[in-house]
Amino acid sequence: MSSQQPQSEYQPSIKVTALREGTVIDHLVAGTALKVLAILGIEFEGAVTIGLNLESSKMKQKDIIKIERREVTPEEVAKIALVSPRASFSIIREFQVVEKFQPTPPEIIENLIRCPNPSCISNEDRVETKFRVVRIDPLHIRCHYCERSLRKGEVVLL
Amino acid sequence: MSTQADDLLAFAERDLISMRDVSRDEINAFLDMAERFESLTQPVLQGKVLGSLFFEPSTRTRLSFSAAMQRLGGSVVGFADAKVSSTAKGESLHDSIRVVENYCDIILIRHPREGAARLAAESTRLPVINAGDGTNQHPTQTLLDLYTIRKTRGRLDNLKIAFIGDLKYSRTVHSLIETLTHFDNELFLVSPQSLRMPPDFIDELDTRGTVYTEDEDFFSIASDVDVIYTTRIQEERFPDPVEYEKVKNAYRIDRAAIERIGAEVTLLHPLPRLNEISTDLDDYPGSAYFDQARNGLTVRKAVLSLLLGVKF
Numbered sequence: 001m002s003s004q005q006p007q008s009e010y011q012p013s014i015k016v017t018a019l020r021e022g023t024v025i026d027h028l029v030a031g032t033a034l035k036v037l038a039i040l041g042i043e044f045e046g047a048v049t050i051g052l053n054l055e056s057s058k059m060k061q062k063d064i065i066k067i068e069r070r071e072v073t074p075e076e077v078a079k080i081a082l083v084s085p086r087a088s089f090s091i092i093r094e095f096q097v098v099e100k101f102q103p104t105p106p107e108i109i110e111n112l113i114r115c116p117n118p119s120c121i122s123n124e125d126r127v128e129t130k131f132r133v134v135r136i137d138p139l140h141i142r143c144h145y146c147e148r149s150l151r152k153g154e155v156v157l158l
Numbered sequence: 159m160s161t162q163a164d165d166l167l168a169f170a171e172r173d174l175i176s177m178r179d180v181s182r183d184e185i186n187a188f189l190d191m192a193e194r195f196e197s198l199t200q201p202v203l204q205g206k207v208l209g210s211l212f213f214e215p216s217t218r219t220r221l222s223f224s225a226a227m228q229r230l231g232g233s234v235v236g237f238a239d240a241k242v243s244s245t246a247k248g249e250s251l252h253d254s255i256r257v258v259e260n261y262c263d264i265i266l267i268r269h270p271r272e273g274a275a276r277l278a279a280e281s282t283r284l285p286v287i288n289a290g291d292g293t294n295q296h297p298t299q300t301l302l303d304l305y306t307i308r309k310t311r312g313r314l315d316n317l318k319i320a321f322i323g324d325l326k327y328s329r330t331v332h333s334l335i336e337t338l339t340h341f342d343n344e345l346f347l348v349s350p351q352s353l354r355m356p357p358d359f360i361d362e363l364d365t366r367g368t369v370y371t372e373d374e375d376f377f378s379i380a381s382d383v384d385v386i387y388t389t390r391i392q393e394e395r396f397p398d399p400v401e402y403e404k405v406k407n408a409y410r411i412d413r414a415a416i417e418r419i420g421a422e423v424t425l426l427h428p429l430p431r432l433n434e435i436s437t438d439l440d441d442y443p444g445s446a447y448f449d450q451a452r453n454g455l456t457v458r459k460a461v462l463s464l465l466l467g468v469k470f
């Protein structure tokens with residue numbers, strides 16, 4: 001889909017060429033990079049470079065994360081999409097972008113989010129949480145159990 | 159073109175958890191079928207057992223379902239209050255359902271937590287009916303409201319329908335309004351400022367293109383209104399008792415108010431009422447709130463039969 005985007009867009013800000021193995025997560029909504037890092041956890045072997053509020057031709061301001069020697073799992077991509085639906089991922093091996101993709105908006109989100117409704121049965125019984133995506137951007141999802149609507153900013157990741 | 163039978167196939171032998179799962183065609187086909195239960199006297203549910211699990215008390219709903227089951231020749235097992243069930247001993251809902259499914263053919267569940275009926279349905283292969291899950295859904299209430307509107311006005315489209323009172327917390331109103339977005343009507347939402355429809359539901363009306371107005375004044379509703387649906391305004395919603403007294407009286411409907419509106423209007427209320435509808439309206443020709451209870455029985459007979467796959 002977006003695989004033909006010019007790869008040079010982030011180069012003036014971050015030396016992506018220096019990345020031998022790893023992942024570049026670009027076009028993050030400005031201010032979300034730290035949330036994305038929280039999703040990825042903090043146990044990284046390699047260097048992590050974070051750019052906040054960088055100028056972007058597409059989105060005015062964006063965040064960007066570059067992680068050495070770490071690739072992202074589909075589950076992580078799904079979580080990141082909830083925080084920043086237009087994020088783009090570049091997988092780098094031997095200095096080459098071997099894969100570039102954007103997350104496909106899921107129809108159902110399972111076991112990624114906790115329902116913030118304290119009276120929802122999913123918070124009591126041993127239930128795997130499940131949400132239906134009404135709209136991905138701006139985010140609007142509905143709990144499969146209590147049917148409560150959740151919007152951007154109300155989402156609590158598990 | 160789908161036939162009526164096709165429309166109901168999707169409904170039969172599955173669960174009734176949420177009106178969000180039911181399409182416009184299914185609603186129409188269901189209401190057509192329900193009409194036949196008004197006069198049905200054969201014991202079509204003979205030998206069938208309803209497992210009636212009330213994890214919180216709701217006497218009216220429980221009696222209505224029990225009567226529906228027994229009038230059609232079926233029987234009922236279950237409990238009326240969670241205090242006597244093993245949930246009180248900490249058993250999970252999933253386990254409770256797995257036990258009860260051995261004793262019955264269909265399960266009815268009332269539960270204080272939202273989503274409990276959905277979870278119950280996922281725990282068993284038996285059909286499950288939601289008799290109210292917290293503030294979320296109570297689909298047979300919505301079906302009986304639709305049934306009553308159609309019966310009194312002859313249609314579910316091209317109506318002017320006013321909702322009066324607590325539009326913020328009323329599950330009944332939320333579910334009925336949301337279901338009415340399948341149809342083409344004009345809605346009047348009349349409530350005190352502090353009890354307005356939550357933004358999520360207003361959003362949904364906008365998305366679905368439903369025509370509506372919001373107002374605090376009862377007399378803002380059109381003079382050719384077809385249906386007025388009133389709800390209880392509960393005192394506990396108001397931290398200030400003086401504020402409650404003001405609001406309570408501002409949304410009280412009596413004969414004089416209805417005559418000032420002028421229209422021949424259908425009056426609905428999910429009951430029990432406090433003083434929202436004056437008793438001087440009880441013999442008003444359009445008062446249908448007691449009919450709602452009878453229609454509830456008819457609708458529940460139809461739901462039980464349909465989900466049990468009974469042919470008639």
Ligand SMILES: [Zn+2]
Nearest residue numbers: 115120143146
């Ligand atoms: Zn929930």
